[in-house]
Amino acid sequence: MSRLSRRSFLAGSAALMAAPALAQTPDLKDVDVVIVGAGAAGIAAARRLIAAKRSVAVFEASNRIGGRCATDRAFFGVPFDLGAHWIHNPEANPLITQATQAAQSKLDIYPAPRGQTLRVGARNALDGEMETYLAGLVRAQRAIHDLGKFKSDVPASRLLPGDLGGWRSTIEFILGPYALGKNLANVSAFDLARAVPRESDAFCRQGYGALLAALAAGLPIRLSTPVTMIYWGGKALIVETNKGDLRPRAVILTVSTNMLNEDKIEFIPPLPKRPLDAASRLSLGSLDHIALDMPGNPLGLQQDDVVFERGQGGRSAALLADVSGTGLHMVEIGGDFGRGLSGQSEAAMIDFAGEWLSSLFGSSARRAIRRARATRWNQEPWVLGAMSAAAPGDAGARKILMEPVGDRVWFAGEAVHETQWGTVEGAWESGERTAERVLRAIGGARTESKAPGHSKRTGRTSRTQRKPQRRSSEQR
Template sequence: MSLPSSVEVAIIGAGAAGLGAAHALKSSGLSTIVLEARDRVGGRGHTIQPSPDVIFDLGCGWLHSADKNAFVGIAEQLQFDIDRTIPPWRERVLDKGFPPTLRADFLLALEEFYARADQAAKSGRDAPADTCLEPGNRWNPMIHAISTYVNGCELDQMSLLDMEAYQDTGINWRVRRGYGALMAAYGVPLPVMFDCQVTMIDHSGRELRIETSLGTLSASKTIITVPTNLIADESIRFMPALPQKVEAAAGLPLGLDNKVMLALDEPGNLPKDGGLRGATMRTEMGAFHLRPFGQPCIEGFYGGRFARTLEEAGQGALAAQAIDEVVALLGNDCRKKLRPLAESRWGQDPFARGAYSHALPGHAGKRAVLAAPVDGRLFFAGEATSPNFFSTAHGAHDSGQRAAREVMVSFR
C-alpha cells in the first residue's frame, strides 16, 4: 500500500479513537486513510507475549464500565473471550501486608475523601483535588497513590471538577487474549498506512495539505486523534497555528502509569487473580495483581511521579522495585521465584509521551475545547476529548465515532 495523493478523509492515529472513526466511515462512501506513526495499530493498547505462558497488556488491560463499553460488543463479534472475574481490588486484596482492619480503615478514609470531593464539586468551582483530603489523615499518602493509578498523577495535579466528571459503572472485565490484541484484530480490515508520522497540517487553502514522513497528501477533512502531549508540544504543527487547541491540550496532559510483568516460578498457594498491596502509608508504592488469568506471573502497576522516577532510572528499574516490594510483602523465599519479563515505558514512547489524560486544576472545561471542530474541516478525537469516559480505550473509541459523525454531517 502506498500513500495516496488525495483522500476525502485522513484520520491521524490508529489507536482506539482512530479505529473507531475509521469503522464508522467504512460504509459512508468516503475515501479514507488512517495515518499511523507506529508499525502497529492500537496506540496505547498493546498486547505482548513475553513468555510462552504469559499474555501481557503493556497498555490498557481492563474493559472499564463494561456494560457501556463498545469493545465488549467488538470482542464478542471477533470471538475474543471475555473474562468476568472480579478485579483484584478491594475485596480480593491479600491480607499479607494489609490486614482487614487496616484495609477497612483505609477504605473508609478513601470513601470520605470522595464524598467531600463530590460535595465540593457541586459549587462548580474548580480546585486541586487534594484540597478535599482531610488534613493530617494518615491515609492521605495512599489516597494520593490511588490517584496515581487512576489518573496518572497525584491529587495536587488533578482538577476536582474533572475527577468528578469521570463516570464508572463499577463493572470491569478483561479480554483473555489481551485488549491490545483485540484492537489489532479490530484494525485488520481498515486502510492503515504504517510508519507514517504526520508533522504538519496546512489548512490555509481549500484542501488540507498533510505532511508526513512518507510524503504529502491532500484531504478534504481530517480527524486528529493523537495524544494531547503531541499537540501541546507541537509535534504536529498547524498552519495557520491553532493556539486555542495547543492551550487546551496543555491543560490536559498525559499522566504516567507503567506496568511490569514478573515471572513467578512455583506459585504455591498464591490465589489466582488476587490483589497485593502494602499498608505502607506512602505514595511511592506499587499495586500488584497475582496470577492474572491464573498465569504464572505477577503484574505490577506504578503511577505518577514515582513511575516517572523509575522510568527515568532506566530499563529494569521498574522490575527491580516491584521485586523488592513483592518480597517485602510475601517473604524472602519469594525472591528466587521471581524474574523480570517485561515493563512498559509510556513516558519514553515518542508517540504517546504518557499514559492517559487528566485535567490540571482550572482546566476541566478544556476537554470540550479540544473536541470542538475547526472550520468544518479539522475534527478532534481521542480519550482526552471524551467528557465522561476520558482515560479509557472505550472513551477514545466513542470519541472517534463522534468525530466521524461530525465529518459525515459536514459533507452533507
C-alpha cells in the first residue's frame, strides 16, 4: 500500500509514481469521482453520478452506512434510530419517493401523529394551559419567519415575543435545543428564518436509517476506509485512504463541518481560509437520544406520542413514546444542557432520563426501564456533533461552502443547504446538486439520465416547525 504524506509530496514526485493499491482494484481503476462519506449526501451523490454513467468510489470511515441517519437493531432487538428519525414533509421528501419506488422495498412508512402532549409537573396540561402554550408557539414561529424589521442578523432568541410568560422556557427548548441542537441565543435569526417550514412528518417502522441503507444498496461503498489526505494542488488529484490511493477527477466531501473544523483530513496544499472559516461558522449543535426499553406502555401514552414539559429552565427534555409500537421510548436532550450531560457519560444521561421521566410520570416510570442506551454524537469520532446551525451573523457561510476548491474538491451535506440544513432531505438534496455540478465540471453526463426517482425539490426543515396541534387533556 502506498502511503502519501506531506513530506513525500514535498520531496518530489516519487509518491506520484507509487502504485496505489486501491487503483489496482479493477472496479476502482480510472474512477471519475471519489465521494467521502456514506451518509445521506454521499449516497445521493453516488446514485446521481452512477445514473449519469460515471464511475464512483464511496469511502466511509466508520463500519456502517448512513452517518447521522443510521438504525441499530442489535442492541434492543427492534429498530433504534441513532440519529434522524423524523421524515419531514413526506409528500415531497425525495428519500420516500425513491425508497418506495424501489421494487424490493418492504419499508413501512406511516404518518406521524400530529398532536403533542404537554405535562405540567406530574399532570397533563389543562385545556387553557394548552391553548396558551400553542398560541405562544405559533406566535414565536411567526416572529422567526417574519424578519421584516431586522436589517442585520441577530440571535434567534431575540425574535421571540416578550409575553410568552411561563411557556417561554418550553418554547425556547422546542425551537432551539430540541429542533436544532443549539440554544436560540447561539443561532442566527436569518439562518432559522430561511428554513422551510414543514407541514407534516412520517416515520419508517424499520427506521429512517434502514430506509437510507435501502437506497444505498448496490453502491460501491467501502466501509472502514477513512480518507486521510487529499492532494488537490498539483497536476493530479490524489485521494489517500488507509487502504491506498486513488486519482479521481473530482472529490465530493460530505463530512460534517465539525470534522472539517478538526482538521481530520489533511489537505495538500491546505484548504483556503474561505471554506474553512465558513465551516467554523456552521458548527454542529448537540442532540442525543436516550433510548429506554419500557414494554407494556407503563406511561399510558399513545404510540409515537411526543411529550414536552412546562420547563423550569435549561434542564429540559422531550419524549417520543413507544416508538412505532416497539416499547422503545426516546428521551431527547440537546443544546447547552445536552452537550454538558453527554460530555459526562452515558450513565449520567440514562440517570437523567429516569429522573426526568419520574418527575413527569411518577417514580414507577424509572422502575419500568428494562434496558437503556444513549447516543453521544459529540463523541462520535467521524461526526463530532448533531447538525449545523449558523451562529448569529454567519448565515452566509452555507453559500460559501457551495463553492468548489480548485474546481476539484466539492463540499456537500446538510450544512451545504440554505433552506433544509440540519435534515436528511437537505443532505440528500445537497448531494444530488453537488453531483450535478461535478458532472458539469468534468464534462457532463455520458448518457443523459436521471437517478431512479430523481427529484427536483424537497420541502421543509427543522423538526418542530410543523403546525402545532393540540391534544386535549381529556384525550389522555
